[in-house]
Amino acid sequence: MSEMWVNMGPQHPMTHGLWNLRVRIDGEIIVDVDPEMGYLHRGIEKISEDRHYNEVITLMDRTCYVAGMAWEHLYIIAAEDALHIEVPARAQWIRTLTDELQRIASHIMWYAAFVQDLGLMSPFLYGMRDRDLVLDLFQSFTGGRLTYEYNRAGGVRNDLPNGFTDQTRKVMDWLMERFREYDALCLGSEIFRRRCDGIGVLKANDAIPLGVTGPMLRAAGVRRDLRKDRPYAAYDQVEFDVALADAADVTARYLVRMEELRQSVRIVRQTLDWLDKNPGPVLADHLPRWLGAPYAPVGREGYLLKRNYPQGVGFSSVEEPHGEAQAYVVNTGGEHPYRVKFRSPVFANLGAAKQYMIGYRVADIPPIMGSVDICVGEVDR
Amino acid sequence: MEPEETQAYLAPKLGPKLLAVEPFKGTAGRVRFESSAALDVFREVRDGLGYRHLSMVGGIDWVDHREVFYVAWTDDRKEYLLLSTDVPSTDPRVESAVPIWPSANWHEREAFELVGITFDHHPDLRRLLTPDGYEFHPLLRSFKLHEPEELEVKTRNV
Numbered sequence: 001m002s003e004m005w006v007n008m009g010p011q012h013p014m015t016h017g018l019w020n021l022r023v024r025i026d027g028e029i030i031v032d033v034d035p036e037m038g039y040l041h042r043g044i045e046k047i048s049e050d051r052h053y054n055e056v057i058t059l060m061d062r063t064c065y066v067a068g069m070a071w072e073h074l075y076i077i078a079a080e081d082a083l084h085i086e087v088p089a090r091a092q093w094i095r096t097l098t099d100e101l102q103r104i105a106s107h108i109m110w111y112a113a114f115v116q117d118l119g120l121m122s123p124f125l126y127g128m129r130d131r132d133l134v135l136d137l138f139q140s141f142t143g144g145r146l147t148y149e150y151n152r153a154g155g156v157r158n159d160l161p162n163g164f165t166d167q168t169r170k171v172m173d174w175l176m177e178r179f180r181e182y183d184a185l186c187l188g189s190e191i192f193r194r195r196c197d198g199i200g201v202l203k204a205n206d207a208i209p210l211g212v213t214g215p216m217l218r219a220a221g222v223r224r225d226l227r228k229d230r231p232y233a234a235y236d237q238v239e240f241d242v243a244l245a246d247a248a249d250v251t252a253r254y255l256v257r258m259e260e261l262r263q264s265v266r267i268v269r270q271t272l273d274w275l276d277k278n279p280g281p282v283l284a285d286h287l288p289r290w291l292g293a294p295y296a297p298v299g300r301e302g303y304l305l306k307r308n309y310p311q312g313v314g315f316s317s318v319e320e321p322h323g324e325a326q327a328y329v330v331n332t333g334g335e336h337p338y339r340v341k342f343r344s345p346v347f348a349n350l351g352a353a354k355q356y357m358i359g360y361r362v363a364d365i366p367p368i369m370g371s372v373d374i375c376v377g378e379v380d381r
Numbered sequence: 382m383e384p385e386e387t388q389a390y391l392a393p394k395l396g397p398k399l400l401a402v403e404p405f406k407g408t409a410g411r412v413r414f415e416s417s418a419a420l421d422v423f424r425e426v427r428d429g430l431g432y433r434h435l436s437m438v439g440g441i442d443w444v445d446h447r448e449v450f451y452v453a454w455t456d457d458r459k460e461y462l463l464l465s466t467d468v469p470s471t472d473p474r475v476e477s478a479v480p481i482w483p484s485a486n487w488h489e490r491e492a493f494e495l496v497g498i499t500f501d502h503h504p505d506l507r508r509l510l511t512p513d514g515y516e517f518h519p520l521l522r523s524f525k526l527h528e529p530e531e532l533e534v535k536t537r538n539v
Contacts (some may be wrong), residue, residue, distance in 0.1 A: 025426075038510040045495075045517050050526055081406055113396040207448075208434050208456070211484025222456070315407050315452075315463070317436075326436055327536060343437035353489035354446070380510055 003031055005363075010039050014366045016113055017376030018174035019371070021353075028361045033353050033359075040380040048340040050199045053158045055133050056340065061147035063342065064378040066109050070104035070320040071378070072151040074327050076341075077232060079153050081314030082331035090280040091155035091236075096234040097271040098138075098192050098319070100151065100264040101168075104175065105134040107257050107264075108119040111182060114254070114370040118195055123185050128176050133171045140164060146367055172265045179261055186254065192309035196250040200368035202356040203248050210352035214323020215260065216372065219245045226319040257373075303350035322346050322373050344378040382458060384410030387430065394425050408449035408452075411463040416449070416475045419466060423481040424452075431455045431463055438489050440496030442521045447473045448500055453482075468498065477503040496522040 009020035009091040013377035018039035044063055048056045060075045061068035073095050080087060112127025136144040141160050150157050202212065204220040208373025225242045227235040243259035245252035304332045317326040332338040349372050355374055357368060387410055388402040398418035405411040409432040416423045427433050431451035451464040469474055477500035478485035490502045490509040497518035500506060508515060517524055 037513065038508075041510040043519055046524075046526065074406075101383075209483050211435060211482070213436075224456060313405075315461075317461070325434065328437075328439060328450070328452075330441065335468065339441045341437070341439040347487060348436075350482055351484065 002026075007037075011247070014117060014353050014369050015376075016329070016370075016374055018040070019119070019229065019374075019376050021365070021381070022363065023120040023357075023361060023362070028363075030357055030360055030362065030365070033357045035350055035353055036378075037350075040376045042381065045340050046232070046381045049336055049338065051336055052340060053083065053337060055147055055150055056337065058147070060148060061150070062377065063343075063381060064320070064322075064375045065103075065146055065367065066171055066375055067102050067321045067378075068146060068148055069098045069108045069150065070106075070318060072148065072323065073099055073196065073233070074316055074318045074320065075340075076153060076319070076328070077316035078314035078327040078329040079337070081316065082312040082329045082337070083153060083314075084312060085127075085154045086284055087155055088281050088284060090159075090275070090278060091282045091284075092233045092273050093271050093278070094282060095151065096238065097268060097275065098148075099155075100267045100271070101134055101137060103321045104261055105131050105138075107261050108134070110257060110321075110373045114194075114373075115186060117141065117366040117370040118192060120185070120192070123182065125187075126178065126181070130175060137164070137168055137171060140167070148259075152283060155282045159282050160275065165276050168268065168272055173267055176262070177264055179258060181374045183258060195364075195367050196254065196371075198247075198358045199250045199360060199364050201247075201249050206355050207352070210355060211346065211348035212323075212352050214319070214321075215243075215253055215256045216323065216349055217377060218243060219256045220248040221246035226317055226324055230317065232316070232318060234274075235267075238267050238268050239267075240264075245332075250367050252369040283361075288381050320345055322375060322378070323349060325378075342378075344381065345378045346375055348373070350374065350379060382408050382430070387462070390423070390429060392423060394429070395421060398422075405463055408461040408463050409458075411465055412434065414464065414466050416466040416468050418480070419476040419478070422464065423478050425473065426453060426462065426464065427481050432458045435488075436461070436485045438478065438485055438492055439497045440492040440520070442470075442496055443467075444470070444522050446470055447491065449475050449496060451478065451485075456528065460474060473497060474499040474501055476501050477506075479503055494518065495519060519532070 003026045004026055006025055007020055008023055009015045010018045022034040022036055025028055046058045060071040063071045108127050108131040112124045116124040139145050142150045178250050189381040202220060204222045205216050207220050216228050221244060223242055228242055240263045243256045245255045312331050314329040317324055326343035327344055328341040329337050331340040383386040383416050384402040384404050391399050395418055398415040403411045424442060432455045434454040436452040438451050438456055446467050446469055460502045477489055489503055492498050493506055494508040494511050
């Protein structure tokens with residue numbers, strides 16, 4: 001039979017964002033794939049070169065619009081390294097808390113979108129309902145539901161409000177019960193299992209050279225989680241297990257993410273206990289004046305002090321909900337970062353698409369691409 | 382692994398093409414090398430030192446020259462290694478890392494279009510994020526988002 005190229009995208013229910021999956025098919029079989037990215041390229045790395053260090057945080061929220069807090073955290077670690085700034089302990093714990101809340105929100109969003117791709121409409125609505133509870137928590141201390149602008153070089157913008165920890169505990173208890181329902185809806189469903197078992201297999205030996213990270217790699221049985229391997233913030237002081245599966249197919253990725261949701265709840269509960277017992281400052285003292293107070297605009301004379309500030313290069317990596325994100329910030333002593341480079345986990349996971357798509361059928365594309373958890377904002381940047 | 386150990390391992394294999402192994406916060410060090418030895422360095426770093434995973438490739442425009450940097454990771458020792466090489470601005474090219482680390486494919490395409498670095502023997506060096514036929518390299522310093530505005534204050538003769 002003759003082969004042909006088919007465009008799935010840029011507007012397609014499977015894409016979740018603006019990108020184009022070009023598929024070469026022979027009848028129903030996928031022969032070749034060529035993802036076409038760039039529809040959402042906003043030049044975030046370029047714009048960062050024209051902004052002050054704290055102003056880049058605004059862009060980080062927009063880099064990945066379902067995991068803004070994790071990207072803020074990533075950037076701010078590298079910026080603090082480049083600028084030689086220390087962070088108080090309470091701010092580190094708050095960052096751990098916000099990272100995990102963000103992971104919960106992001107994974108629930110993934111769940112909702114993924115099951116909708118499979119044609120299950122009710123779980124989508126349940127997922128969106130439960131994610132809103134987490135976004136309400138974010139709103140209570142940042143004022144934003146998606147774009148928070150909460151981290152600052154040297155800490156976080158403000159402390160948590162009164163009653164926040166109790167409210168969060170209630171939400172976590174509610175969510176733990178909902179996760180059971182999620183599993184019952186999917187794993188108990190004959191249709192779900194038939195569409196997902198044994199599809200999109202990406203074994204560890206292929207995944208590691210292709211740069212695949214995050215839940216996709218852990219679903220192949222590789223115990224790799226930066227929160228354990230290279231702890232940042234307060235992750236070395238909390239207890240949790242790395243979620244693992246070994247089938248390396250779509251179902252395995254589902255299982256890994258659901259287990260990660262439960263582990264995140266576990267971490268959130270520990271951070272809440274710590275934060276209840278340990279009040280303190282959340283922003284470092286003696287910040288260089290040109291960085292500005294959290295709210296105050298920075299005056300022109302403030303920038304002049306920067307001239308004598310030491311130069312530096314910062315490198316950071318965090319376990320973002322989609323995988324391993326990295327930032328590389330070069331400070332040459334100017335008012336702005338000289339160069340900012342980000343590594344997006346989805347960028348690498350999608351770059352490996354040939355490996356886990358060729359040989360499957362056209363109807364398998366939505367479950368496979370759904371299980372990658374694509375966020376186009378961070379691929380294109 | 383300390384930067385000195387990395388240096389001691391790489392130096393006999395690469396000779397003068399290895400410029401230095403510097404300490405770098407949060408990593409096992411930064412390997413500086415001549416761009417002509419790129420493939421040998423990649424091979425030694427992957428096979429000899431066990432860095433099987435390449436996380437990212439990026440370029441920096443230093444105006445008088447350009448820098449290409451690589452971040453590699455090993456699962457054996459759970460650490461990063463930075464590689465960095467300088468290429469001239471007039472002819473910025475370096476050997477592609479795709480034969481050693483397939484994950485370099487998209488990262489090099491991105492560095493090619495944004496920083497204008499050519500990767501020799503790359504299997505598919507097309508633009509990735511910007512449209513085909515786009516003729517600029519946006520992350521070069523010469524690509525200005527806006528020129529500083531010069532305010533011309535006109536005094537009116539009253």
